[in-house]
Amino acid sequence: MPKYYEDPYLKELEVRVVSRRGDYLKFDDTIFYPGGGGQPHDTGYFKGENFLAEIIDVKKDEDGIWHMIRKLNGEPEDKGKIYIDWERRYYLMKSHTGEHILYRSLEKLYPVRFVKVEFNVPESVIFIDGRLSIDDIEKAEEMANSIVSSNIPVTVEVKALEDSGDIRIRRDRIREGEIRVVRIGDFDSSACAGVHVKNTGEIGRIHVKKIKYSRENEIFFVVGDEALKEIEISKNAYRRISHLLNDFSNVYEKIVKMKTELDKLRDDYYKITEGMFRFENYTVNGINVYFTKEEIGDIKGIEKRAYSISEREKCVIIIARRSLKRIEIINSTDIDIRLNEFINEMGLKGGGKKNFLINVQEDIFDSVYAELISRIEKILRESPR
Numbered sequence: 001m002p003k004y005y006e007d008p009y010l011k012e013l014e015v016r017v018v019s020r021r022g023d024y025l026k027f028d029d030t031i032f033y034p035g036g037g038g039q040p041h042d043t044g045y046f047k048g049e050n051f052l053a054e055i056i057d058v059k060k061d062e063d064g065i066w067h068m069i070r071k072l073n074g075e076p077e078d079k080g081k082i083y084i085d086w087e088r089r090y091y092l093m094k095s096h097t098g099e100h101i102l103y104r105s106l107e108k109l110y111p112v113r114f115v116k117v118e119f120n121v122p123e124s125v126i127f128i129d130g131r132l133s134i135d136d137i138e139k140a141e142e143m144a145n146s147i148v149s150s151n152i153p154v155t156v157e158v159k160a161l162e163d164s165g166d167i168r169i170r171r172d173r174i175r176e177g178e179i180r181v182v183r184i185g186d187f188d189s190s191a192c193a194g195v196h197v198k199n200t201g202e203i204g205r206i207h208v209k210k211i212k213y214s215r216e217n218e219i220f221f222v223v224g225d226e227a228l229k230e231i232e233i234s235k236n237a238y239r240r241i242s243h244l245l246n247d248f249s250n251v252y253e254k255i256v257k258m259k260t261e262l263d264k265l266r267d268d269y270y271k272i273t274e275g276m277f278r279f280e281n282y283t284v285n286g287i288n289v290y291f292t293k294e295e296i297g298d299i300k301g302i303e304k305r306a307y308s309i310s311e312r313e314k315c316v317i318i319i320a321r322r323s324l325k326r327i328e329i330i331n332s333t334d335i336d337i338r339l340n341e342f343i344n345e346m347g348l349k350g351g352g353k354k355n356f357l358i359n360v361q362e363d364i365f366d367s368v369y370a371e372l373i374s375r376i377e378k379i380l381r382e383s384p385r
Contacts, residue, residue, distance in 0.1 A: 002065065003031045004042075005156075008093065008195045011086045015046075017078045024059070024066040026077065031084055032067060034060035037193040038117040039096050048080030055082065069145040088121055089195070091224065093126045094203045097154055097184070098144070098198045098223045098270075102126065102206055105143040106219075110136055114168075114234055115216045122226040123209065127216040129249050135163040137208050137219065144206045151201035153184040165190055269298060277318070279309075287335065288315040295323055295371070306330045316376060322365050327372060329356040335383070342375050 003010055015027035025046070032055065035041035041058035046067070050075030055067045069076060099117050103126055106112050112130030132140075151346040158178050159167075167181055169191040179191040184200060197203065207227035212218040222230055242251055290309060292302070299321060306317040310332040319328040331337055331354060339356045343349075346368060350358035360368045 003029050004033045004195055006033075009198075010084075012081055012083045014081050015079070017076070017120065019064075021066060023070070024057075024068050024274075026064050026066050027082065030058075030065050030067070031082065032058045032065070033089070033097045033195050034058045034065050036060075036193045037096075038099075039092055039119045042084050044082060044084040046076060046080055046082050048074075048077050049060060049082070050074045050078050051087075076168065091121050091226075092119055093195050093197050095119050095121075095221075096192075096194045097182075097200065098148070098203045098206045098221070099124060099194075100182065100184060100188055100190055100192070101128060101147050101200065101203075102140065102144045102208075102219070102221060103128075105140040105147070106132070106136075109140055123220055124222070126219045126221070129216060131213075132211070132217065132219075134211070137211060141206060141208050147184065148200045148203045148206060150185075151199055152187065152381065154196050154198055154200060155183045156196070157181050157183070204228070205231075220254050228238055266298075279306075284377050285383065286314075287380050287383075289318070289376070289380070290315060291318040291320070291373070293320045293322070299324065303328070303330070316380065318373070318376070320365075320369050322362060325362060325365070326350075327358045327359055327360055327369060329358075329372075329376070331355060335380075337376060337379050339372075339375070342372065346371065 003013060009030045013226070014027065015022060015029060016026050018028050019026040022105035032042040032044065035037065035058065042055075043058075044055050046053045046055055046069055052072045053069040053076050055072050057068035059066050059068070067206045075102075096119060099119070103114055103117075105115075106128065110130060112128045112132070115127040115129055117126050118124060141227045158180055160179060161179050161333060166178070167189045169179065181189055182191055182192045182194070182196055202330060205223040207222050207230050209220045209222060209230055212220070223225075238251060241255070245251065245254055279292050281288055281290045283289065290306070297353055301321075302319055306328075307330060310317060310330050314332050314334055316335060316337060318333075319326075319329040329337065329339065329352075333354075336354075337356075339358075340351055343351060343356075343358060348358050348360060348368065350356060358368075358372070
């Protein structure tokens with residue numbers, strides 16, 4: 001068993017180099033976690049009497065655990081000490097145990113399905129399948145923090161897969177052999193390869209920063225001192241908003257009302273500017289080319305109209321806006337205009353597959369626009385009708 005499992009609180013260890021692969025070293029033992037289960041690998045240093053090297057990557061393969069070094073001083077020798085970036089590691093340990101607690105709280109309260117997790121410092125994110133409201137998240141967060149404050153022991157054991165019982169496990173990834181089980185009292189049991197704290201009280205606090213609703217809903221959270229900082233930031237923001245509204249009551253409802261009114265004003269603005277805006281157009285090889293370099297009109301409204309046109313007819317639409325330093329090309333589905341080569345030739349940033357967005361600095365905007373039009377016309381002339 002590697003030392004990072006045997007004692008995850010070890011911060012330094014005397015080691016001997018047993019193998020080398022270029023910049024990668026294999027030691028006789030290690031306290032460096034190689035990553036897995038969403039938890040990143042450790043970083044730190046390898047130090048001896050006559051050398052110092054930074055450990056910037058750790059990987060595990062069938063031959064063992066390898067540490068990528070970046071030499072800072074001298075040439076790494078065969079013996080020395082390895083030192084973990086403990087502040088980073090300990091935060092990740094707290095985050096990983098915190099994630100087990102937060103997800104289990106969600107699972108106990110609502111019909112959700114775990115997709116994956118990504119740990120970072122300071123912010124980590126849980127991806128779940130299942131729609132949750134702000135109120136739902138707050139209830140789960142409250143349950144999670146009650147587990148944190150209860151100072152529940154966190155234990156680890158190795159079991160045969162067939163004895164997993166009600167343990168939370170990704171059976172699509174683990175089909176045979178032994179599993180490492182992380183238990184948080186009677187609250188949660190989960191198969192996990194990560195490195196965890198010994199007691200939930202070490203986490204201090206779990207705080208959900210935000211929720212991003214997408215195909216897989218993303219719950220961003222922080223722990224410990226970072227959680228306390230975020231809570232204080234939220235309180236200050238609440239006080240400032242309340243001051244602007246001259247009222248501490250129903251702040252959320254008032255902001256929702258203001259957002260609704262703003263969305264309506266934006267829609268009205270779209271309709272007004274839509275009446276003022278017109279694409280210019282001409283034909284190349286029987287294909288309509290629409291273009292605009294006008295600065296009036298909301299860009300989202302213009303894009304919406306462009307997509308509407310591209311769905312109705314065979315065309316290419318160029319939206320150039322100098323103030324935004326960008327040129328957008330929208331094609332109908334039956335036209336294949338490949339512009340990645342043009343973007344590379346011109347040394348520009350941007351890209352796309354069917355439609356393209358190109359970032360263009362103001363001082364070369366006109367020349368790039370002219371060259372782009374010329375390239376598109378050439379492609380259209382050479383395309384079969």
